[in-house]
Amino acid sequence: MSSARFVLLPLCSALLLRAALGADPLFHFCSTTENFTTNSLYQSNLDKLTSFLYTKTPSSGFSLGSVGQYQDQVYGLALCRGDASPSVCKACVADAGTEIHHLCPRNKGAVIWYDNCMFKYLDSDFFGQIDNVNKFYMWNLNDVSDPVAFNGKVRGMLNRLTKAAYSVPRLYATGEKGLGGKTKLYGLVQCTRDLSPAECKQCLEGAIGELPSCCDGKEGGRVVGGSCNFRYEIYPFVNV
Template sequence: MVIGADPLYHLCYNDSGNFTRYSPYDQSLNKLLGDLYYKTPSNGFGMGSVGQYQAQTFGLSMCRGDVSSKDCMDCVVNASAEIRKRCPNNKAATIWYDECQLKYSNTDFFGQIDNRVKLYMWNLNNVSDPTSFNLATKNLLSNLSVTAYTDPKLMYAAGDTELKGSQKIYGLVQCTRDLSPDECKICLESAISELPSCCDGKQGGRVISGSCNIRYEIYPFTSVS
Protein backbone atom coordinates (compact mmCIF):
# COMPACT_ATOMS: atom_id res chain seq x y z
CA MET A 1 0.00 0.00 0.00
CA VAL A 2 1.40 3.36 -1.02
CA ILE A 3 0.55 5.99 1.56
CA GLY A 4 -1.28 8.82 -0.16
CA ALA A 5 -2.35 6.61 -3.08
CA ASP A 6 -5.55 7.73 -4.74
CA PRO A 7 -8.68 5.69 -4.02
CA LEU A 8 -10.47 3.84 -6.78
CA TYR A 9 -13.62 5.76 -5.89
CA HIS A 10 -15.43 7.37 -2.99
CA LEU A 11 -19.01 8.37 -2.33
CA CYS A 12 -20.45 10.86 0.17
CA TYR A 13 -24.13 10.08 0.80
CA ASN A 14 -26.01 13.38 0.87
CA ASP A 15 -29.34 11.75 1.79
CA SER A 16 -28.06 10.63 5.21
CA GLY A 17 -27.70 14.10 6.66
CA ASN A 18 -24.73 16.11 7.86
CA PHE A 19 -22.91 16.72 11.12
CA THR A 20 -20.72 19.50 12.46
CA ARG A 21 -17.17 19.30 13.72
CA TYR A 22 -16.78 18.42 17.43
CA SER A 23 -20.43 17.32 17.61
CA PRO A 24 -21.38 14.04 19.35
CA TYR A 25 -21.63 12.32 15.95
CA ASP A 26 -18.17 13.57 15.01
CA GLN A 27 -16.79 12.14 18.24
CA SER A 28 -18.53 8.80 17.64
CA LEU A 29 -17.18 8.62 14.10
CA ASN A 30 -13.63 9.34 15.22
CA LYS A 31 -13.82 6.57 17.80
CA LEU A 32 -15.36 4.17 15.28
CA LEU A 33 -12.57 4.77 12.78
CA GLY A 34 -10.02 4.19 15.54
CA ASP A 35 -11.74 0.92 16.48
CA LEU A 36 -11.69 -0.26 12.85
CA TYR A 37 -7.98 0.56 12.68
CA TYR A 38 -7.36 -1.86 15.55
CA LYS A 39 -9.84 -4.56 14.54
CA THR A 40 -9.24 -4.95 10.82
CA PRO A 41 -5.55 -5.82 10.26
CA SER A 42 -5.59 -9.03 12.34
CA ASN A 43 -8.03 -10.90 10.11
CA GLY A 44 -8.78 -8.49 7.26
CA PHE A 45 -12.20 -7.37 8.43
CA GLY A 46 -13.65 -5.20 11.17
CA MET A 47 -17.07 -3.81 12.01
CA GLY A 48 -18.69 -2.00 14.87
CA SER A 49 -20.94 0.74 16.17
CA VAL A 50 -20.25 3.67 18.48
CA GLY A 51 -22.57 6.14 20.19
CA GLN A 52 -26.26 6.30 20.95
CA TYR A 53 -29.38 7.78 19.40
CA GLN A 54 -28.59 10.64 17.00
CA ALA A 55 -24.85 10.24 17.64
CA GLN A 56 -24.70 6.54 16.73
CA THR A 57 -22.57 5.52 13.76
CA PHE A 58 -22.04 2.11 12.16
CA GLY A 59 -19.01 1.13 10.12
CA LEU A 60 -16.87 -1.59 8.62
CA SER A 61 -13.56 -1.95 6.86
CA MET A 62 -12.28 -4.85 4.79
CA CYS A 63 -8.94 -5.63 3.22
CA ARG A 64 -8.40 -7.77 0.15
CA GLY A 65 -7.97 -11.37 1.22
CA ASP A 66 -4.31 -11.69 0.23
CA VAL A 67 -3.11 -8.42 1.79
CA SER A 68 -0.65 -8.58 4.70
CA SER A 69 -1.58 -7.21 8.14
CA LYS A 70 0.81 -4.28 7.74
CA ASP A 71 -0.50 -3.32 4.29
CA CYS A 72 -4.05 -3.74 5.59
CA MET A 73 -3.34 -1.39 8.48
CA ASP A 74 -1.75 1.16 6.15
CA CYS A 75 -4.72 1.02 3.81
CA VAL A 76 -7.31 1.41 6.57
CA VAL A 77 -5.40 4.35 8.07
CA ASN A 78 -5.20 5.98 4.66
CA ALA A 79 -8.87 5.31 3.94
CA SER A 80 -9.97 6.77 7.30
CA ALA A 81 -8.00 9.97 6.77
CA GLU A 82 -9.00 10.38 3.14
CA ILE A 83 -12.73 9.81 3.62
CA ARG A 84 -12.81 12.45 6.36
CA LYS A 85 -11.18 14.90 3.94
CA ARG A 86 -13.45 14.06 1.02
CA CYS A 87 -16.70 13.76 3.00
CA PRO A 88 -16.02 16.04 6.00
CA ASN A 89 -19.65 16.52 7.07
CA ASN A 90 -21.54 13.53 5.64
CA LYS A 91 -22.96 11.06 8.13
CA ALA A 92 -22.52 8.24 5.59
CA ALA A 93 -19.70 7.57 3.15
CA THR A 94 -17.77 4.78 1.42
CA ILE A 95 -14.26 4.69 -0.01
CA TRP A 96 -12.61 1.97 -2.08
CA TYR A 97 -8.93 1.28 -2.64
CA ASP A 98 -7.18 -1.55 -4.45
CA GLU A 99 -6.38 -3.20 -1.13
CA CYS A 100 -9.24 -2.18 1.15
CA GLN A 101 -12.59 -0.48 1.52
CA LEU A 102 -14.17 1.44 4.37
CA LYS A 103 -17.75 2.57 4.92
CA TYR A 104 -19.80 4.15 7.67
CA SER A 105 -23.37 5.35 8.14
CA ASN A 106 -25.76 6.74 10.74
CA THR A 107 -28.10 3.79 10.04
CA ASP A 108 -27.50 0.10 10.71
CA PHE A 109 -26.57 -1.45 7.33
CA PHE A 110 -25.05 -4.68 8.63
CA GLY A 111 -26.33 -7.78 6.85
CA GLN A 112 -27.84 -5.81 3.97
CA ILE A 113 -26.55 -5.97 0.39
CA ASP A 114 -25.38 -2.47 -0.52
CA ASN A 115 -25.96 -1.69 -4.19
CA ARG A 116 -26.34 2.06 -3.83
CA VAL A 117 -23.35 2.45 -6.08
CA LYS A 118 -21.50 0.08 -8.39
CA LEU A 119 -18.10 0.79 -9.82
CA TYR A 120 -17.14 -0.71 -13.17
CA MET A 121 -13.55 -0.86 -14.39
CA TRP A 122 -12.10 -2.60 -17.42
CA ASN A 123 -8.96 -3.12 -19.46
CA LEU A 124 -9.11 -1.16 -22.72
CA ASN A 125 -7.63 -4.07 -24.68
CA ASN A 126 -9.81 -6.75 -26.25
CA VAL A 127 -9.22 -10.51 -26.38
CA SER A 128 -9.01 -12.36 -29.69
CA ASP A 129 -11.81 -14.86 -28.95
CA PRO A 130 -14.37 -13.06 -26.76
CA THR A 131 -16.96 -15.87 -26.74
CA SER A 132 -14.73 -18.55 -25.23
CA PHE A 133 -12.90 -16.01 -23.05
CA ASN A 134 -16.13 -14.64 -21.58
CA LEU A 135 -17.37 -18.15 -20.81
CA ALA A 136 -14.11 -19.15 -19.15
CA THR A 137 -14.14 -15.95 -17.08
CA LYS A 138 -17.73 -16.50 -15.94
CA ASN A 139 -17.00 -20.12 -14.99
CA LEU A 140 -13.87 -19.13 -13.05
CA LEU A 141 -15.61 -16.39 -11.09
CA SER A 142 -18.67 -18.56 -10.45
CA ASN A 143 -16.50 -21.36 -9.07
CA LEU A 144 -14.57 -18.90 -6.90
CA SER A 145 -17.86 -17.48 -5.64
CA VAL A 146 -18.93 -20.90 -4.34
CA THR A 147 -15.64 -21.15 -2.45
CA ALA A 148 -16.12 -17.66 -1.01
CA TYR A 149 -19.72 -17.79 0.18
CA THR A 150 -19.36 -21.27 1.67
CA ASP A 151 -16.54 -20.01 3.91
CA PRO A 152 -18.12 -17.31 6.11
CA LYS A 153 -14.83 -16.77 7.96
CA LEU A 154 -13.19 -15.42 4.81
CA MET A 155 -15.81 -14.81 2.09
CA TYR A 156 -12.88 -14.47 -0.28
CA ALA A 157 -11.39 -16.60 -3.02
CA ALA A 158 -8.78 -16.14 -5.73
CA GLY A 159 -7.54 -18.48 -8.43
CA ASP A 160 -6.90 -18.98 -12.10
CA THR A 161 -7.93 -21.08 -15.07
CA GLU A 162 -6.06 -22.02 -18.21
CA LEU A 163 -7.14 -21.07 -21.70
CA LYS A 164 -5.95 -22.65 -24.91
CA GLY A 165 -2.22 -22.32 -25.21
CA SER A 166 -0.35 -20.96 -22.22
CA GLN A 167 -2.66 -18.07 -21.40
CA LYS A 168 -4.47 -17.91 -18.05
CA ILE A 169 -7.28 -15.90 -16.53
CA TYR A 170 -6.82 -14.81 -12.92
CA GLY A 171 -9.84 -14.05 -10.78
CA LEU A 172 -10.86 -12.76 -7.34
CA VAL A 173 -14.18 -12.52 -5.52
CA GLN A 174 -14.90 -11.12 -2.05
CA CYS A 175 -17.82 -10.14 0.17
CA THR A 176 -17.95 -8.04 3.32
CA ARG A 177 -18.33 -10.43 6.24
CA ASP A 178 -21.42 -8.80 7.69
CA LEU A 179 -23.35 -10.65 4.97
CA SER A 180 -24.75 -14.14 5.38
CA PRO A 181 -23.58 -16.84 2.93
CA ASP A 182 -26.85 -16.49 1.01
CA GLU A 183 -26.47 -12.71 0.77
CA CYS A 184 -22.86 -13.08 -0.36
CA LYS A 185 -23.99 -15.55 -3.04
CA ILE A 186 -26.65 -13.12 -4.30
CA CYS A 187 -24.21 -10.20 -4.32
CA LEU A 188 -21.51 -12.07 -6.24
CA GLU A 189 -23.92 -13.61 -8.74
CA SER A 190 -25.36 -10.17 -9.43
CA ALA A 191 -21.89 -8.74 -10.02
CA ILE A 192 -20.91 -11.58 -12.37
CA SER A 193 -24.14 -11.11 -14.33
CA GLU A 194 -23.13 -7.52 -15.09
CA LEU A 195 -19.80 -8.38 -16.71
CA PRO A 196 -21.28 -8.65 -20.24
CA SER A 197 -22.55 -5.08 -20.07
CA CYS A 198 -19.31 -3.55 -18.80
CA CYS A 199 -16.46 -5.81 -19.77
CA ASP A 200 -17.50 -7.93 -22.77
CA GLY A 201 -14.37 -9.34 -24.39
CA LYS A 202 -12.04 -7.15 -22.34
CA GLN A 203 -8.73 -8.50 -21.04
CA GLY A 204 -9.65 -7.45 -17.51
CA GLY A 205 -12.58 -6.10 -15.55
CA ARG A 206 -14.04 -5.36 -12.15
CA VAL A 207 -17.45 -4.85 -10.61
CA ILE A 208 -17.29 -3.26 -7.16
CA SER A 209 -20.20 -2.50 -4.81
CA GLY A 210 -20.55 -1.66 -1.15
CA SER A 211 -20.89 -5.33 -0.20
CA CYS A 212 -18.86 -7.39 -2.68
CA ASN A 213 -16.45 -7.16 -5.57
CA ILE A 214 -15.17 -9.32 -8.39
CA ARG A 215 -12.15 -8.96 -10.64
CA TYR A 216 -10.45 -10.84 -13.45
CA GLU A 217 -7.26 -10.17 -15.42
CA ILE A 218 -4.94 -11.99 -17.83
CA TYR A 219 -2.06 -11.34 -15.43
CA PRO A 220 -1.53 -12.14 -11.72
CA PHE A 221 -2.68 -9.30 -9.45
CA THR A 222 -2.76 -10.87 -5.98
CA SER A 223 0.15 -12.08 -3.90
CA VAL A 224 -1.05 -15.68 -4.20
CA SER A 225 -1.86 -15.72 -7.92
Protein backbone atom coordinates in the same frame (compact mmCIF):
# COMPACT_ATOMS: atom_id res chain seq x y z
CA MET B 1 -25.38 0.53 2.48
CA SER B 2 -28.89 1.83 2.63
CA SER B 3 -30.09 2.88 -0.80
CA ALA B 4 -32.06 5.71 0.80
CA ARG B 5 -28.83 7.35 1.94
CA PHE B 6 -26.68 7.16 -1.17
CA VAL B 7 -26.98 7.99 -4.83
CA LEU B 8 -25.25 6.04 -7.57
CA LEU B 9 -22.95 8.31 -9.50
CA PRO B 10 -22.30 7.61 -13.18
CA LEU B 11 -20.20 4.47 -13.58
CA CYS B 12 -16.53 5.11 -14.10
CA SER B 13 -16.22 4.93 -17.85
CA ALA B 14 -12.76 6.46 -17.86
CA LEU B 15 -11.17 4.31 -15.17
CA LEU B 16 -8.44 1.88 -16.16
CA LEU B 17 -7.49 -1.22 -14.28
CA ARG B 18 -4.44 -0.73 -12.18
CA ALA B 19 -2.51 -2.73 -9.63
CA ALA B 20 -1.74 0.07 -7.24
CA LEU B 21 -0.23 -0.60 -3.84
CA GLY B 22 -0.99 2.16 -1.38
CA ALA B 23 -1.95 4.49 -4.23
CA ASP B 24 -4.86 6.87 -4.63
CA PRO B 25 -8.40 5.70 -3.87
CA LEU B 26 -10.11 3.77 -6.63
CA PHE B 27 -13.43 5.51 -5.99
CA HIS B 28 -15.72 6.87 -3.29
CA PHE B 29 -19.29 7.94 -2.60
CA CYS B 30 -20.53 10.53 -0.11
CA SER B 31 -24.04 10.50 1.33
CA THR B 32 -26.22 13.29 -0.02
CA THR B 33 -29.10 13.59 2.45
CA GLU B 34 -27.58 13.97 5.92
CA ASN B 35 -24.71 16.08 7.25
CA PHE B 36 -23.25 16.58 10.71
CA THR B 37 -21.89 19.80 12.19
CA THR B 38 -18.23 20.33 13.01
CA ASN B 39 -17.27 19.35 16.57
CA SER B 40 -20.61 17.62 17.06
CA LEU B 41 -21.14 14.42 19.04
CA TYR B 42 -21.62 12.57 15.76
CA GLN B 43 -18.19 13.69 14.57
CA SER B 44 -16.65 12.57 17.86
CA ASN B 45 -18.31 9.16 17.53
CA LEU B 46 -17.14 8.86 13.92
CA ASP B 47 -13.57 9.64 14.97
CA LYS B 48 -13.77 6.96 17.68
CA LEU B 49 -15.18 4.43 15.21
CA THR B 50 -12.46 5.21 12.68
CA SER B 51 -9.81 4.61 15.34
CA PHE B 52 -11.52 1.36 16.39
CA LEU B 53 -11.59 0.02 12.83
CA TYR B 54 -7.96 1.00 12.28
CA THR B 55 -6.98 -0.97 15.39
CA LYS B 56 -9.18 -4.04 14.94
CA THR B 57 -9.21 -4.71 11.20
CA PRO B 58 -5.59 -5.77 10.45
CA SER B 59 -5.63 -8.89 12.64
CA SER B 60 -8.32 -10.65 10.57
CA GLY B 61 -8.79 -8.37 7.58
CA PHE B 62 -12.29 -7.34 8.62
CA SER B 63 -13.98 -5.47 11.43
CA LEU B 64 -17.26 -3.72 12.10
CA GLY B 65 -18.73 -1.74 14.96
CA SER B 66 -20.84 1.19 16.09
CA VAL B 67 -20.34 4.08 18.48
CA GLY B 68 -22.91 6.29 20.18
CA GLN B 69 -26.68 6.13 20.41
CA TYR B 70 -29.85 7.56 18.94
CA GLN B 71 -29.30 10.24 16.29
CA ASP B 72 -25.56 10.39 17.03
CA GLN B 73 -24.86 6.69 16.52
CA VAL B 74 -22.55 5.77 13.65
CA TYR B 75 -22.03 2.32 12.13
CA GLY B 76 -19.00 1.29 10.11
CA LEU B 77 -16.86 -1.48 8.75
CA ALA B 78 -13.52 -2.01 7.09
CA LEU B 79 -12.54 -4.88 4.81
CA CYS B 80 -9.07 -5.63 3.49
CA ARG B 81 -8.43 -7.69 0.39
CA GLY B 82 -7.97 -11.31 1.33
CA ASP B 83 -4.33 -11.44 0.26
CA ALA B 84 -3.31 -8.23 2.06
CA SER B 85 -0.81 -8.70 4.89
CA PRO B 86 -1.63 -7.19 8.32
CA SER B 87 0.82 -4.35 7.70
CA VAL B 88 -0.61 -3.56 4.25
CA CYS B 89 -4.13 -3.81 5.66
CA LYS B 90 -3.33 -1.46 8.52
CA ALA B 91 -1.77 1.13 6.23
CA CYS B 92 -4.70 0.93 3.81
CA VAL B 93 -7.35 1.35 6.52
CA ALA B 94 -5.40 4.29 7.92
CA ASP B 95 -5.30 5.95 4.49
CA ALA B 96 -8.98 5.20 3.89
CA GLY B 97 -10.11 6.60 7.24
CA THR B 98 -8.14 9.79 6.69
CA GLU B 99 -9.02 10.32 3.05
CA ILE B 100 -12.76 9.72 3.38
CA HIS B 101 -12.97 12.49 5.99
CA HIS B 102 -11.29 14.83 3.51
CA LEU B 103 -13.48 13.80 0.59
CA CYS B 104 -16.74 13.71 2.57
CA PRO B 105 -15.95 16.12 5.43
CA ARG B 106 -19.41 16.45 7.04
CA ASN B 107 -21.37 13.60 5.47
CA LYS B 108 -23.10 11.18 7.83
CA GLY B 109 -22.29 8.32 5.49
CA ALA B 110 -19.53 7.49 3.02
CA VAL B 111 -17.68 4.61 1.40
CA ILE B 112 -14.20 4.53 -0.12
CA TRP B 113 -12.27 1.83 -1.94
CA TYR B 114 -8.57 1.31 -2.37
CA ASP B 115 -6.93 -1.59 -4.15
CA ASN B 116 -6.29 -3.27 -0.80
CA CYS B 117 -9.26 -2.24 1.34
CA MET B 118 -12.70 -0.71 1.67
CA PHE B 119 -14.01 1.55 4.45
CA LYS B 120 -17.61 2.65 4.94
CA TYR B 121 -19.83 4.20 7.59
CA LEU B 122 -23.44 5.37 7.96
CA ASP B 123 -25.79 6.80 10.57
CA SER B 124 -28.09 3.75 10.41
CA ASP B 125 -27.48 0.04 10.80
CA PHE B 126 -26.54 -1.42 7.40
CA PHE B 127 -24.90 -4.62 8.67
CA GLY B 128 -26.11 -7.76 6.93
CA GLN B 129 -27.77 -5.84 4.08
CA ILE B 130 -26.53 -6.22 0.52
CA ASP B 131 -25.42 -2.85 -0.82
CA ASN B 132 -26.65 -2.74 -4.41
CA VAL B 133 -26.39 1.03 -4.73
CA ASN B 134 -22.75 1.98 -4.20
CA LYS B 135 -21.04 0.34 -7.14
CA PHE B 136 -18.56 1.07 -9.90
CA TYR B 137 -16.81 -0.70 -12.77
CA MET B 138 -13.20 -0.84 -13.88
CA TRP B 139 -11.79 -2.55 -16.98
CA ASN B 140 -8.74 -3.08 -19.10
CA LEU B 141 -8.80 -1.16 -22.38
CA ASN B 142 -7.53 -4.13 -24.38
CA ASP B 143 -10.05 -6.30 -26.19
CA VAL B 144 -9.75 -10.07 -26.58
CA SER B 145 -9.88 -11.69 -30.03
CA ASP B 146 -12.85 -13.98 -29.30
CA PRO B 147 -15.12 -12.14 -26.82
CA VAL B 148 -17.91 -14.72 -26.75
CA ALA B 149 -15.62 -17.60 -25.78
CA PHE B 150 -13.59 -15.44 -23.40
CA ASN B 151 -16.68 -14.05 -21.65
CA GLY B 152 -17.90 -17.58 -21.08
CA LYS B 153 -14.63 -18.62 -19.48
CA VAL B 154 -14.63 -15.54 -17.26
CA ARG B 155 -18.17 -16.19 -16.09
CA GLY B 156 -17.42 -19.87 -15.49
CA MET B 157 -14.36 -19.09 -13.38
CA LEU B 158 -16.14 -16.41 -11.35
CA ASN B 159 -19.10 -18.71 -10.70
CA ARG B 160 -16.69 -21.37 -9.46
CA LEU B 161 -14.93 -18.88 -7.20
CA THR B 162 -18.26 -17.63 -5.87
CA LYS B 163 -19.15 -21.12 -4.73
CA ALA B 164 -15.77 -21.43 -3.04
CA ALA B 165 -16.05 -18.02 -1.35
CA TYR B 166 -19.47 -18.39 0.26
CA SER B 167 -18.45 -21.82 1.57
CA VAL B 168 -15.69 -20.45 3.82
CA PRO B 169 -15.80 -18.01 6.77
CA ARG B 170 -13.60 -15.41 5.05
CA LEU B 171 -16.02 -15.12 2.10
CA TYR B 172 -13.02 -14.83 -0.20
CA ALA B 173 -11.59 -16.97 -2.99
CA THR B 174 -9.03 -16.75 -5.77
CA GLY B 175 -8.17 -19.03 -8.66
CA GLU B 176 -6.94 -19.37 -12.20
CA LYS B 177 -7.92 -21.06 -15.44
CA GLY B 178 -5.86 -21.97 -18.48
CA LEU B 179 -6.80 -20.28 -21.74
CA GLY B 180 -4.51 -22.23 -24.04
CA GLY B 181 -0.76 -21.96 -24.47
CA LYS B 182 0.88 -20.02 -21.69
CA THR B 183 -2.05 -17.65 -21.16
CA LYS B 184 -4.08 -17.95 -17.97
CA LEU B 185 -7.10 -16.22 -16.52
CA TYR B 186 -6.82 -15.12 -12.89
CA GLY B 187 -9.73 -14.20 -10.64
CA LEU B 188 -10.72 -12.99 -7.18
CA VAL B 189 -14.08 -12.66 -5.43
CA GLN B 190 -14.82 -11.32 -1.95
CA CYS B 191 -17.72 -10.29 0.27
CA THR B 192 -17.88 -8.23 3.44
CA ARG B 193 -18.18 -10.59 6.40
CA ASP B 194 -21.33 -9.03 7.82
CA LEU B 195 -23.16 -10.99 5.08
CA SER B 196 -24.35 -14.55 5.51
CA PRO B 197 -23.12 -17.18 3.03
CA ALA B 198 -26.45 -16.97 1.20
CA GLU B 199 -26.23 -13.18 1.02
CA CYS B 200 -22.64 -13.38 -0.22
CA LYS B 201 -23.74 -15.77 -2.95
CA GLN B 202 -26.58 -13.45 -3.94
CA CYS B 203 -24.32 -10.40 -3.97
CA LEU B 204 -21.62 -12.00 -6.11
CA GLU B 205 -24.10 -13.53 -8.53
CA GLY B 206 -25.60 -10.09 -9.00
CA ALA B 207 -22.17 -8.58 -9.65
CA ILE B 208 -21.27 -11.32 -12.14
CA GLY B 209 -24.54 -10.63 -13.90
CA GLU B 210 -23.19 -7.17 -14.71
CA LEU B 211 -20.28 -8.52 -16.74
CA PRO B 212 -21.87 -7.53 -20.10
CA SER B 213 -22.22 -3.92 -18.90
CA CYS B 214 -18.82 -3.79 -17.25
CA CYS B 215 -16.26 -5.73 -19.17
CA ASP B 216 -17.63 -7.33 -22.34
CA GLY B 217 -14.67 -8.81 -24.20
CA LYS B 218 -12.09 -6.98 -22.07
CA GLU B 219 -8.85 -8.61 -20.93
CA GLY B 220 -9.54 -7.57 -17.35
CA GLY B 221 -12.31 -6.10 -15.28
CA ARG B 222 -13.93 -5.50 -11.92
CA VAL B 223 -17.35 -4.90 -10.50
CA VAL B 224 -16.81 -3.30 -7.10
CA GLY B 225 -19.62 -2.71 -4.62
CA GLY B 226 -20.23 -1.91 -0.99
CA SER B 227 -20.83 -5.57 -0.07
CA CYS B 228 -18.90 -7.64 -2.60
CA ASN B 229 -16.58 -7.43 -5.57
CA PHE B 230 -14.84 -9.47 -8.21
CA ARG B 231 -11.79 -8.99 -10.36
CA TYR B 232 -10.30 -10.94 -13.26
CA GLU B 233 -7.14 -10.44 -15.31
CA ILE B 234 -4.93 -12.34 -17.76
CA TYR B 235 -1.95 -11.71 -15.49
CA PRO B 236 -1.42 -12.70 -11.83
CA PHE B 237 -2.37 -9.96 -9.40
CA VAL B 238 -2.96 -11.80 -6.11
CA ASN B 239 -0.19 -11.85 -3.53
CA VAL B 240 0.85 -15.39 -2.62
